[in-house]
Amino acid sequence: MTQETKSQKSQKMSFALKGMSCTSCAANIEKKLNSTEGIINANINFATEKGQVKFKQEVQSPEKIISIIKDLGYEAAPEVDDKLEKITVKLKGMTCTSCAGNIEKKLNDMEGIKSANVNFAVEKVTIEYDTKKVRLIDMKKKVDGLGYELVLEENKTDNVDEDEIKIKKAAKKMKISIALSSIIMGLMIVHMFVRAIPGYLPIVALLGFPIVFGTGLHVHVGSFKALKNKSPNMDVLVTLGSLPPYLIGLMGFFIPVQSFIEMATTIMTFHLIGKYLEVRAKGRASQAIKKLLQMGAKTAKVIVDGEEIEVPVQDLQTGDIMVIRPGEKVPTDGVVIDGNGLLDESMATGESMPVKRKKGDEIIGATINKQGLLKVKVTKVGKDTFLSQVIKMMEECQGSKVPIQEFADRITGYFVPAILIITIWTFISFNIFPEFHLSIIEWGATFLPWVNPDLTPLTLSFITATAVLVISCPCALGLGTPTALMVGSGMGAERGILIRNGEAIQTFKEVTTIAFDKTGTITKGKPEVTDLVMVDGVEEKDFLYYAGTIEKGSEHPLAHAIVEKAKNEKIKLGDVRDFNAIVGKGVIGMIDGETILVGNRKLMEENKISYESYEKDLIRLEDEAKTAMLLAKGNQLLGIVAVADPIKEDSAQAIKMLENMGIKTAMITGDNKRTAAAIGKKVGISHVIAEVLPDGKVEEVERLQKKYGTVAMVGDGINDAPALKQSNVGTAIGTGTDIAIEAADVTLVRGELSGIISAIKLSRAIFSKIRENYFWAWIYNAVFIPVAVLGLLHPMIGAAAMAISSLNVVYNSLRLKKKDIEPSL
Numbered sequence: 001m002t003q004e005t006k007s008q009k010s011q012k013m014s015f016a017l018k019g020m021s022c023t024s025c026a027a028n029i030e031k032k033l034n035s036t037e038g039i040i041n042a043n044i045n046f047a048t049e050k051g052q053v054k055f056k057q058e059v060q061s062p063e064k065i066i067s068i069i070k071d072l073g074y075e076a077a078p079e080v081d082d083k084l085e086k087i088t089v090k091l092k093g094m095t096c097t098s099c100a101g102n103i104e105k106k107l108n109d110m111e112g113i114k115s116a117n118v119n120f121a122v123e124k125v126t127i128e129y130d131t132k133k134v135r136l137i138d139m140k141k142k143v144d145g146l147g148y149e150l151v152l153e154e155n156k157t158d159n160v161d162e163d164e165i166k167i168k169k170a171a172k173k174m175k176i177s178i179a180l181s182s183i184i185m186g187l188m189i190v191h192m193f194v195r196a197i198p199g200y201l202p203i204v205a206l207l208g209f210p211i212v213f214g215t216g217l218h219v220h221v222g223s224f225k226a227l228k229n230k231s232p233n234m235d236v237l238v239t240l241g242s243l244p245p246y247l248i249g250l251m252g253f254f255i256p257v258q259s260f261i262e263m264a265t266t267i268m269t270f271h272l273i274g275k276y277l278e279v280r281a282k283g284r285a286s287q288a289i290k291k292l293l294q295m296g297a298k299t300a301k302v303i304v305d306g307e308e309i310e311v312p313v314q315d316l317q318t319g320d321i322m323v324i325r326p327g328e329k330v331p332t333d334g335v336v337i338d339g340n341g342l343l344d345e346s347m348a349t350g351e352s353m354p355v356k357r358k359k360g361d362e363i364i365g366a367t368i369n370k371q372g373l374l375k376v377k378v379t380k381v382g383k384d385t386f387l388s389q390v391i392k393m394m395e396e397c398q399g400s401k402v403p404i405q406e407f408a409d410r411i412t413g414y415f416v417p418a419i420l421i422i423t424i425w426t427f428i429s430f431n432i433f434p435e436f437h438l439s440i441i442e443w444g445a446t447f448l449p450w451v452n453p454d455l456t457p458l459t460l461s462f463i464t465a466t467a468v469l470v471i472s473c474p475c476a477l478g479l480g481t482p483t484a485l486m487v488g489s490g491m492g493a494e495r496g497i498l499i500r501n502g503e504a505i506q507t508f509k510e511v512t513t514i515a516f517d518k519t520g521t522i523t524k525g526k527p528e529v530t531d532l533v534m535v536d537g538v539e540e541k542d543f544l545y546y547a548g549t550i551e552k553g554s555e556h557p558l559a560h561a562i563v564e565k566a567k568n569e570k571i572k573l574g575d576v577r578d579f580n581a582i583v584g585k586g587v588i589g590m591i592d593g594e595t596i597l598v599g600n601r602k603l604m605e606e607n608k609i610s611y612e613s614y615e616k617d618l619i620r621l622e623d624e625a626k627t628a629m630l631l632a633k634g635n636q637l638l639g640i641v642a643v644a645d646p647i648k649e650d651s652a653q654a655i656k657m658l659e660n661m662g663i664k665t666a667m668i669t670g671d672n673k674r675t676a677a678a679i680g681k682k683v684g685i686s687h688v689i690a691e692v693l694p695d696g697k698v699e700e701v702e703r704l705q706k707k708y709g710t711v712a713m714v715g716d717g718i719n720d721a722p723a724l725k726q727s728n729v730g731t732a733i734g735t736g737t738d739i740a741i742e743a744a745d746v747t748l749v750r751g752e753l754s755g756i757i758s759a760i761k762l763s764r765a766i767f768s769k770i771r772e773n774y775f776w777a778w779i780y781n782a783v784f785i786p787v788a789v790l791g792l793l794h795p796m797i798g799a800a801a802m803a804i805s806s807l808n809v810v811y812n813s814l815r816l817k818k819k820d821i822e823p824s825l
Contacts, residue, residue: 010040010054013062017049018075021222022234022475027413028226029072036060036068046475047482051076073225084114085314086128087136091118093148106142110134125150131382136315137304152299152312163283170276173215177269180207188262201252201259208265212246216268232416234474240423241470241795242268248462258459267470267799274803278475281483281810295347295366296387300331303375320378324369332365333385334376342371393498393747394489402485402502402767408477408774415474419785423468426789430461437464441791450794460791467788471798473805476780480773483813488766491817496749497759504745507729508763513687513708514658514756515701517715517723518669518676519557521733522655522683522753523645525716527558529565530626531642533617538638544571547631547641550589550596553579558627558643559587562598584670584693586629597632600672604630604637611637625678627671652683654753657823659684661760664708668692668700668723697723714756731756757823765819773809780805 020026026046033042038059044051053065062078069076091103100118103125107116112133118125127139136152143150184204191197213220220243222235245260245267252259299310303321313331316322321337324330330343342354345367354370357363363376364386382388430437434457441460445451455463485502492499499505519525534543548566551559553576566573579589585606586599597603601618604611609632611618617640621628626642655665666687669676676690689700701723704711713720713727724730724744732744733751748755784801787793 011057012052012054013065014050014052014079015062015066015069015076016079017044017051017069019222019225020046020049020074021219022046023412023477023479024233024416024474025074025222025226025235028233029069029074031413032068032072033065039065045482047479047486050079073222073228084128085131086126087312087314088124088126090151091123091125091143091148092151103143103146103148106146107139110139110142113139131314131317135317137309137311152315163279166279167276167283170272170279174269174272174276177211177215177265177272180211181265181269183207184262184265201249201261204259204261204265205246205250208246208249208261211265211268212242215272216242219268219271232420234416236416237419237469237472238267238271240420241466241799242271245462245466245795258455260462263463263466263795266796267466270796270799270803271470274806277803278479278806278810281807281814295329297329297331297366301325314382316378316381318378318381322376322378324374324376326369326371326373328369330363330365330367330369330376332378333380334363334365334378336361336363336374337377338375340372341369341374344368344370390493390498393500394493402481402506402770404481404506404767404770404774408480412474412477415472415477419469419472422785422789423465426468427461427465430457430464430791437461437791444790444792448792450797451792463795464788464791466795467791467793467798468785470795470802471784471788471793473777473781473802476777476805476809477774479806479809479813480777481770483810484766484769484773484816487813487816488762488769491819491821492759492762495755495758495762495821497755497762498747498749499759499763500745500747504729505763505766507710508712508746508760509767510710511663511712511729511760512710513664513666513704514712514714515666515668515704515723515727516685516753517697517713517720518667518671518679519645520716521714522651522667522679522685523647525557525645527561527627527643527645529561529641530644531621531628532639533614533621533642534639535614535637541569541571543631543638543641544569545573546591546596546633546638547598549573549576549591550579550587550598552576553589554581554587556581557645558629561643562641584691594633598629598641600629604632607632607635609635609637614640619674622672622674623678625675625682627675647679647682648753650752650754654757654823655684657754657757659686661757663760666704668697695722698726701726712756714753731759754823758821761819761821761823765816765821769813769816773812776808776812777805780808 017029020029023046026044029051030042030044033039033044033053038056040054040056042051042053051069055065066076066078091100104116104118107113107118107125107127112130114128114130116125116127129139140150140152184207187197187200187204187207191200197203216238219235220239222233223239226233226236242264244264246264248257249259249261249264251257297313300313300316300320301308301310301323302316303323308323316332322331322334324341336357336359338359340359341357341363343357343363344354345364347366357374362379363374365380366387380386383392437460438453438457441451442453445453453460481502485505488505489499516522519527532540532543534540544562544566548563548571551562552573563573574591576589576591579587581587582599582603585603586597588595588597588603588607590596597607597609601611609630611630614630614637618628618630621640621642624644625647626644628640628642630640631638658665664687665685666689667676667680667685668689669679670692671679671690673688673690676688679685680688687704692700697720701711701713705728710728712729712731713723714731714733715724716733724732729746730744732747733753733755746759748759780801784793784798788798
């Protein structure tokens with residue numbers, strides 16, 4: 001079986017995860033999946049609590065993969081992408097349970113409804129239905145016909161914030177632990193330094209129980225599952241740092257031992273405080289996707305049977321006609337069929353100035369109509385819309401990995417087992433070489449108030465081993481990349497820069513050369529006829545008739561410009577027979593029994609048509625950065641039509657800035673050398689590659705890679721797809737609904753060349769932040785673990801430091817938002 005056949009039988013699946021307590025959990029799941037037969041690649045993201053797996057269909061299935069994860073002790077649920085929708089809406093007019101039963105029966109009898117459950121007590125109905133077979137409008141008509149009312153506008157099922165739920169749960173556990181541990185610490189101070197409290201041990205044991213076995217129960221459950229699956233994680237470290245001290249403290253009821261209950265409760269409390277702050281910070285890091293989800297309109301006004309009615313956005317279908325008034329959000333992607341508007345598209349492009357939209361223009365869902373009444377035909381709904389595609393690309397980026405992360409992930413996989421070995425060695429070493437350790441502790445006691453050399457070697461060894469457990473923090477290592485990607489991809493989306501994968505971020509900083517397509521990238525992509533040079537005796541009307549008619553059959557942007565020119569001159573175009581487009585040369589066809597040709601010198605030479613007397617005109621036009629095409633009838637030249645594609649306003653400035661950044665620039669175009677050189681000179685391109693056929697762009701990118709190293713290709717994302725794939729970083733440049741381009745690693749929605757500078761600045765800022773995060777995570781562990789091993793760190797301080805370590809990484813990523821990535825043109 002060939003590699004291609006295998007890839008055709010592979011499948012991707014995404015799933016949500018629950019139960020991970022640290023990056024070791026993510027690493028363990030990933031390691032298990034990647035070692036399983038039939039799984040090609042698995043990525044687990046601890047920060048977003050999501051996973052992606054690519055697997056061979058003939059060997060594995062989504063059900064088996066979910067089962068493997070559950071066997072490891074975690075919860076997993078596939079993210080289903082199908083046409084079933086589930087909603088809960090309000091019902092009015094019911095007076096008893098019979099009403100509810102009647103509505104439920106009628107709805108369940110409708111084709112396309114899988115289930116309908118009416119709750120009389122709360123006056124709501126939950127419906128699961130096939131969007132392709134039945135619409136909410138149909139359900140409303142059915143219920144209204146029964147004498148009740150289905151209130152579609154009150155559907156608010158999309159407002160559940162999972163992050164908010166997690167934050168509230170973590171906050172509750174933290175508050176309970178803080179309250180109880182504060183009382184314990186207060187009692188301890190009084191008991192030790194003021195006067196002995198009668199029944200002190202049972203009091204602190206009773207107060208500590210809800211912390212260690214209540215708010216911290218999920219930690220111990222996680223530890224048990226991890227140990228059962230031979231994949232120790234951070235939960236194991238916290239359990240070993242809190243459970244043994246508490247249990248040893250209880251031995252005080254039977255034998256005279258020092259109480260460690262205070263230490264156990266403090267360690268657990270600091271862990272819960274850290275987890276709460278971490279969950280809250282991670283929620284802030286993922287705010288960009290939440291903002292996008294909230295941007296969408298909830299309802300739309302559509303024309304049905306000549307009447308304007310309001311329906312939920314999820315009920316829209318392609319072909320529906322929406323009415324959008326000034327101040328209203330555009331419900332979904334569509335094309336204007338009537339009216340003129342001024343739209344605020346800042347949510348899509350980052351551009352603050354509103355743009356004009358008229359009949360025939362595409363508009364984006366969730367943008368705001370500032371001025372004018374628009375009638376818009378729906379072209380995309382649901383997961384196909386611009387907004388959904390942006391969210392999908394952001395999730396793909398956040399779920400992907402940067403190459404630098406792979407090394408950190410390997411280290412994290414060995415981290416917890418290594419810490420357990422170090423802890424055991426520390427405990428044993430303390431009891432084998434007590435004099436050595438006591439000498440260090442006595443030295444440390446001279447300037448560290450929490451170090452007490454008067455304790456027994458056994459007690460000191462226990463405290464030291466516990467400190468090693470709780471100071472170690474694998475989470476800081478695991479959060480370094482995903483949190484930076486979460487913040488950075490959100491910043492990009494707000495400015496119209498969509499990054500598909502983390503690898504592009506690391507590669508972008510190494511780019512030495514950027515190759516640009518010409519049409520639609522450096523130029524506006526809307527050519528206009530600028531000059532007509534006709535042979536003596538040829539009238540302009542006849543010239544444009546032949547030129548416009550023959551070009552009707554061509555899809556090339558230059559052909560459209562000629563057709564548009566003829567139409568503007570009110571020339572009625574004829575019909576073409578035997579039309580033939582010759583790649584890289586021009587077009588030939590029969591008009592009114594005559595052979596008509598439009599193209600370059602090569603086409604004329606092949607058909608033995610003399611054009612030499614007009615060579616000077618050709619050179620002049622090409623030197624003016626215009627594309628000059630020769631028009632001939634039979635074997636007689638009729639003249640020259642020159643078309644120019646205006647250069648974008650910011651192209652020259654953007655290219656100059658790239659050159660100043662030390663990045664070489666190149667332009668790959670099918671234009672002739674003289675025209676290409678003229679455009680290259682105008683915008684400051686240092687390396688012009690002309691007369692390249694569409695299928696030759698890949699080879700040109702390969703040549704640039706061999707000559708200069710890492711190459712980024714910037715194109716429109718459709719015609720240039722193979723070249724974008726060949727380049728090290730494919731960058732699609734386009735506006736509006738054209739952003740869903742699979743070939744590109746990065747998409748610049750705004751369509752301006754200056755966006756490439758912002759994208760480079762953003763990628764450098766993200767990668768710089770990732771490196772900072774790893775540096776602080778490594779330094780933290782490298783410094784504090786040896787200090788703990790030497791017995792110079794109290795476990796309570798270690799627990800607090802562990803929480804701070806993870807927070808430092810997350811908040812350092814959040815500082816990305818302060819970075820200026822705007823091009824200084």
